[in-house]
Amino acid sequence: MSFDFTGRVAIVTGAGGGLGFAYAQYLAEHGANVIVNDLGGGTFGYDGKPSSKVASAAAEKINALGKGKAIADGHDVSVAKNAERMVETALQNWGRIDIIVNNAGIASTEVFPKVSKEEYDLHLGVHVLGALNTMQAAWPHMMKQGYGRIINTASDSVLGFSPQATYPSMKAALIGLSRNAGLLGLEHNINVNVIMPAAFTRLSALLPEGGFRNHLEKDFQPEKLAPVVSYLCHEKCDITREIFSIGGGKFSRIVMASSDALPVDMTMESVATQMKTVMTDDTSQLQIFKTTFDDLKNLGFSDEECQMFYDMTATQQELGPIEAVPIDRVDNVWDITIKSPVGDQFSQLVLNSSGSHVRGHVLNEEHGNQTVLDGKIENGDALVWKCKLTKPVPMTLTYHGQVDKDQNLQGKVVGTLMGKTVMDCAFLGKPVFGDPAETAKQASRQQAELDSQKKPGLLKRLFAKA
Numbered sequence: 321m322s323f324d325f326t327g328r329v330a331i332v333t334g335a336g337g338g339l340g341f342a343y344a345q346y347l348a349e350h351g352a353n354v355i356v357n358d359l360g361g362g363t364f365g366y367d368g369k370p371s372s373k374v375a376s377a378a379a380e381k382i383n384a385l386g387k388g389k390a391i392a393d394g395h396d397v398s399v400a401k402n403a404e405r406m407v408e409t410a411l412q413n414w415g416r417i418d419i420i421v422n423n424a425g426i427a428s429t430e431v432f433p434k435v436s437k438e439e440y441d442l443h444l445g446v447h448v449l450g451a452l453n454t455m456q457a458a459w460p461h462m463m464k465q466g467y468g469r470i471i472n473t474a475s476d477s478v479l480g481f482s483p484q485a486t487y488p489s490m491k492a493a494l495i496g497l498s499r500n501a502g503l504l505g506l507e508h509n510i511n512v513n514v515i516m517p518a519a520f521t522r523l524s525a526l527l528p529e530g531g532f533r534n535h536l537e538k539d540f541q542p543e544k545l546a547p548v549v550s551y552l553c554h555e556k557c558d559i560t561r562e563i564f565s566i567g568g569g570k571f572s573r574i575v576m577a578s579s580d581a582l583p584v585d586m587t588m589e590s591v592a593t594q595m596k597t598v599m600t601d602d603t604s605q606l607q608i609f610k611t612t613f614d615d616l617k618n619l620g621f622s623d624e625e626c627q628m629f630y631d632m633t634a635t636q637q638e639l640g641p642i643e644a645v646p647i648d649r650v651d652n653v654w655d656i657t658i659k660s661p662v663g664d665q666f667s668q669l670v671l672n673s674s675g676s677h678v679r680g681h682v683l684n685e686e687h688g689n690q691t692v693l694d695g696k697i698e699n700g701d702a703l704v705w706k707c708k709l710t711k712p713v714p715m716t717l718t719y720h721g722q723v724d725k726d727q728n729l730q731g732k733v734v735g736t737l738m739g740k741t742v743m744d745c746a747f748l749g750k751p752v753f754g755d756p757a758e759t760a761k762q763a764s765r766q767q768a769e770l771d772s773q774k775k776p777g778l779l780k781r782l783f784a785k786a
Contacts, residue, residue: 323350323550323551323554323556324350324351325347325350325351325352325388325550325553325554326350326351326352326388327351328347328351328352328353328418328419328555329352329353329354329355329410329414329415329416329417329418329419330344330347330352330353330354330355330418330419330420330421330553331354331355331357331393331406331407331410331417331419331420331421331454331458332344332347332354332355332356332357332421332423333357333358333397333421333422333423333424333450333454334357334358334423334424334425335354335356335357335358335375335378335421335423336356336358336360336374336375336377336378337358337374337378337521337522338519338521338522338542339423339473339517339519339521339542339545340356340357340358340421340423340424341356341378341381341542342542342543342545342546343421343423343545343546343549343550344356344378344382344390344421345381345382345385345543345546346543346546346547346549346550347388347419347550347553348382348385348387348388348389348390349385349387349388350387350388350550351387351388352388352418352419353388353389353390353391353410353413353414354382354388354389354390354391355390355391355393355406355409355410356375356378356379356382356390356391356392356393357375357393357394357395357397357406357424358374358375358378358392358393358394358424359374359394359395359396359397359424360372360373360374360375360394372392372393372394374394375392375393375394376392376394378390378392379391379392391409391413393405393406393409397422397424397446397449397450397453397454398445398446398449398450398453399453400449400453400456400457402453403450403453403454403456403457404453404457406454406457407454407457407458407461411461416461416465417458417461417462417468418462418465418467418468418469419468419469419470419471419553420454420455420458420468420469420470420471421470421471421473421549421553422450422451422454422455422470422471422472422473422494423471423473424446424447424450425446425447425473426442426443426446426447427487428443428484428486428487430484430486431482431483431484431485432483432484432485433485435485435486439486440486443486443487443489443490444490447487447490447491447493447494448490448493448494448497451472451473451494451497452497455470455497455501455512458470459510462505462508462510463508463510466508466509467508467509467510467555468505468508468509468510468511469510469511469552469553469554469555469557470498470501470505470510470511470512470513471513471514471515471549471552471553472494472497472498472512472513472514472515473491473494473514473515473517474491474492474494474495474514474515474516474563475487475488475491475516475517476516476518476565477491478491478492478495478516494514495514495563498512498513498514498561499512499514499561502560502561503561503611505560506560510560511552511557511558511559511560512560512561513552513559513560513561513562513563513564514562514563514564515545515548515549515552515563515564515565515566516563516564516565516566516574517545517566517567518536518540518565518566518567518568519536519540519541519542519544519545519567520533520536520537520540520541520542521542539568539569540567540568544567544568544569545566545567548564548566548571549566552564561610563575575608575609576608576609577603577606577607577608577609578606578607578609578614578615578618579597579598579605579606580605580607580618581618581619581620582594582597582598613626642722642723642724642728642730643724643725644701644702644722644723644724645701645723645724645725646700646701647697647700647701647702647703647723648697648700649673649697650671650672650673650678650697650703651671651672651673652669652670652671652672652727652751653668653669653670653751653752653753653756653757653760653761654668654669654727654729654749654750654751654752655667655668655669655749655750655752656668656669656682656729656747656748656749656750657747657748657749658733658745658746658747659745659746659747659748660743660745661743661745665684666684667682667683667684667687668682668683668684668752668760668763669681669682669683669729669749670683670760670761670763670764671692671695671703671705673695673697676696676697677695677696678692678695678696678697678703678705679692679695679768680692680695680705680764681763681764681767681768682707683760683763683764683767686711687709687710687711687712688709688710688711689763689767690707690708690709690717691707691708691767691768691771692705692706692707693705693706693707693708694706698720701722702720702721702722702731703719703720703721703722703723703729703731704718704719704720704721705718705719706718706719707719709735713737714737715735715736715737715742715743716735716736716737717733717734717735717743718733718734718735718736719731719732719733719747720732720733721747721749723749726751727751728748728749728750728751729747729748729749729750729751730746730747730748730749731746731747732744732745732746732747733745733746733747
């Protein structure tokens with residue numbers, strides 16, 4: 321089986337030396353064009369003066385190979401605009417972006433609990449925001465081309481290493497980021513994986529002399545990781561949302577696994593009894609958990625109860641253009657589905673108009689019926705209205721939708737909380753006819769009567785007396 325990267329374009333951060341350079345060089349040797357990013361700063365992030373010379377020297381070495389081309393980039397990836405510039409450089413020079421290897425990292429100098437805010441902020445910027453920024457900048461282009469491979473660099477320190485808190489905490493954050501972003505990438509052929517590298521680099525060179533360091537320096541060269549990382553970046557690899565430990569010419573799969581959930585009553589005595597079973601060293605019965613729903617079903621939720629969350633990628637999909645028809649009046653009922661960040665939300669929408677003014681209700685048993693406010697027919701082909709949501713949180717929802725010749729409704733709903741946008745989702749409406757529609761209209765009329773019977777607010781009552 322032949323593996324080739326000709327025509328592919330990669331960004332490798334922290335690629336001025338060590339692991340990042342090994343990845344960038346290996347990809348280029350197999351035909352990839354590479355953006356070689358390195359800030360050129362010190363090991364701890366604030367020691368040493370940043371310099372683009374580090375990235376330039378690395379790019380020159382790769383270009384000397386005469387295979388894939390390399391362009392140096394000296395930007396700080398903890399700044400979102402810099403990540404966008406890197407992606408733009410790739411697009412301008414090669415017309416696409418296929419691979420992101422988030423490798424940039426710094427070492428910790430402080431141990432828990434004596435950790436400064438400066439250290440937390442520094443590591444958050446380099447490790448977490450650095451990875452998040454490059455992913456966000458490249459993601460729309462990967463979606464458009466229907467292809468992408470992203471590698472985020474965690475560390476086996478998340479399993480337990482030392483009194484350090486900052487470094488393993490930030491590396492653990494990348495696991496959550498990768499496993500969730502990977503879900504969104506499934507329908508777009510965007511794979512997101514995590515590696516835990518073991519290699520002798522400028523970070524591990526800080527270790528004291530001894531058998532451990534000597535073994536690491538002798539047998540764990542950075543280049544030994546490059547074939548595994550490159551395989552995960554290749555189009556022939558369909559693996560996503562996994563964690564791999566890599567080093568010394570070996571690799572292994574790291575998983576999250578669970579025992580069966582055991583019942584307890586309301587006494588700690590029952591917990592103590594069951595804890596003996598849970599804490600057994602026999603791991604043969606553990607089951608691998610791939611998603612949140614594996615855990616929830618282990619705790620007793622049914623597959624049907626979890627179903628509403630399965631297609632979370634739908635919340636990210638852009639709606640195709642609707643063949644909107646002109647609207648001069650409305651007297652309709654729709655079953656509407658909001659593709660919210662926490663799963664599909666279902667309601668019935670009842671709208672009727674008088675001139676360009678639109679009134680009605682969003683009927684929802686779970687969150688309460690919502691009165692249509694400021695409803696109107698806009699531009700002759702759009703329905704616009706607001707609702708005040710009180711459960712589960714107070715929020716103003718603003719809907720903007722259009723209908724086609726079959727009265728299908730689609731559009732956007734934006735939720736604001738204290739002036740800040742907290743939700744921006746698609747909504748879809750399927751028209752309801754016959755008896756179900758009449759039942760919904762009756763429910764809307766009843767709700768309107770209840771609305772009219774409500775006492776005016778305190779301010780209105782005070783002004784009324786004035």
